Amino acid sequence: MKIQYIVDDFSKSYVSPSQYDYLLAAGYRHFGENFFRYNINFHNDQVCNVLPLRIPLLQFSLSKSQKKILNKAVDFTCSIEKVSIDDTTHQMFEIHKKKFHDNVPNSIFDFLAKINTSATPTKIYELRVYDKDQIIAISYIGLGEKSLSSIYGMYDPSYSKFSLGILTMLLEIQFGMANDFIYYYHGYCYDIPSFYDYKKKFKPLERLNWEHNKWEAFE
Numbered sequence: 001m002k003i004q005y006i007v008d009d010f011s012k013s014y015v016s017p018s019q020y021d022y023l024l025a026a027g028y029r030h031f032g033e034n035f036f037r038y039n040i041n042f043h044n045d046q047v048c049n050v051l052p053l054r055i056p057l058l059q060f061s062l063s064k065s066q067k068k069i070l071n072k073a074v075d076f077t078c079s080i081e082k083v084s085i086d087d088t089t090h091q092m093f094e095i096h097k098k099k100f101h102d103n104v105p106n107s108i109f110d111f112l113a114k115i116n117t118s119a120t121p122t123k124i125y126e127l128r129v130y131d132k133d134q135i136i137a138i139s140y141i142g143l144g145e146k147s148l149s150s151i152y153g154m155y156d157p158s159y160s161k162f163s164l165g166i167l168t169m170l171l172e173i174q175f176g177m178a179n180d181f182i183y184y185y186h187g188y189c190y191d192i193p194s195f196y197d198y199k200k201k202f203k204p205l206e207r208l209n210w211e212h213n214k215w216e217a218f219e
Contacts, residue, residue, distance in 0.1 A: 006210060009036035012121050013113075020122045020144035024185045025215070027052045027208045030142070031151070032113035033121050039210045041190065049191040052208040054147075054215065055184040057177050059204050066170055066201075069163045076129050076136070076162075080175055082118040083126045088135050096154035111152040112140060124151070127168055127175070131159070139168040141175075148176045149185040166198065173202075 006027075013033045015023065023030075027037040029052075039050050062070070085108065093108045105111070113120035122142050129137040139153035150172055155164035169186060176184050189196040189207075205218040 004039075004211075006037065006039040008038070009034065011035070013116075014119070015121045017122065017143070017145035020142065020149075021147045021183075024054075024144065024147050024149055024183070027210070029149070029185075029187065030121065031111045032109070035121075043190055043192060043194050046192060048194075049210075050188050051191060051218075052188045053186055053199055053218065054206050054208075055173065055186065055202050056204055056206060057173065057181055057184055060173060060177065060184075061203060062170075063201065063203065066166065069167050070170060072162055073129075073167050076131055078127060078129045078171055080125055080127045080171075083112065083124050083140065085112070085117060089138065092135065092138055092154050092156070095156060099157065108152075127171055129155075129164065129168065129171070136162075137164040137168050139172065141172050143181075146181055147183040147185060148172065148181050150187060169202075 008028075011033050012035060023035060027039075028035045029037065037052075041048055041050050089108055093105075097105055112124065118124050122144060125141050125143060127137075127139045127141065128135050136159045137153070137155035140151040142149040142151055150169060153165055153168045155168070173184050186199055186202070187196065189199050200218065206215045207218045208214075209216050
């Protein structure tokens with residue numbers, strides 16, 4: 001069987017909201033102005049397929065475990081506004097990156113543009129979760145015309161019992177639904193077990209079929 005390898009990347013400091021939607025639907029992710037996509041990768045010395053994922057927000061429903069996560073966070077507050085990189089951002093990043101053992105990132109600017117951060121390559125918003133006055137989680141989302149994309153999230157590991165990584169995703173989904181977005185792109189997973197498996201636990205869920213270049217229900 002012949003396998004068609006897809007590896008593509010380019011840089012763009014600005015795309016229109018509709019262009020951003022198109023690129024997300026074509027399987028692209030981006031860090032700052034750097035867009036990329038690929039369909040094959042290695043994980044634990046195995047060749048695996050990369051499966052871009054998205055959630056159709058009009059049909060989204062919370063699972064029992066996701067409801068529990070939101071209920072546990074009832075005393076927290078959150079804000080969503082344009083990105084503001086400050087000392088808290090860098091401190092949170094340094095704490096959070098300790099969870100990585102491979103491919104440890106250097107700074108928050110591995111994921112966000114250094115210049116004109118809140119508008120490169122599209123509107124970039126920042127979600128902050130507070131326990132009273134203390135910031136315990138921060139995540140970043142890119143906004144298109146009808147789609148939004150989760151770019152990066154980080155949190156205080158001392159609050160791990162609150163599943164803050166999932167919590168910020170659920171809050172981003174709520175933001176998308178409240179603002180009439182249609183799709184929420186939350187990254188990709190592999191077709192073998194991996195640390196990305198938590199991204200599969202949303203319903204309904206779609207994945208990009210590279211061979212037929214169309215989105216279909218994730219089975």
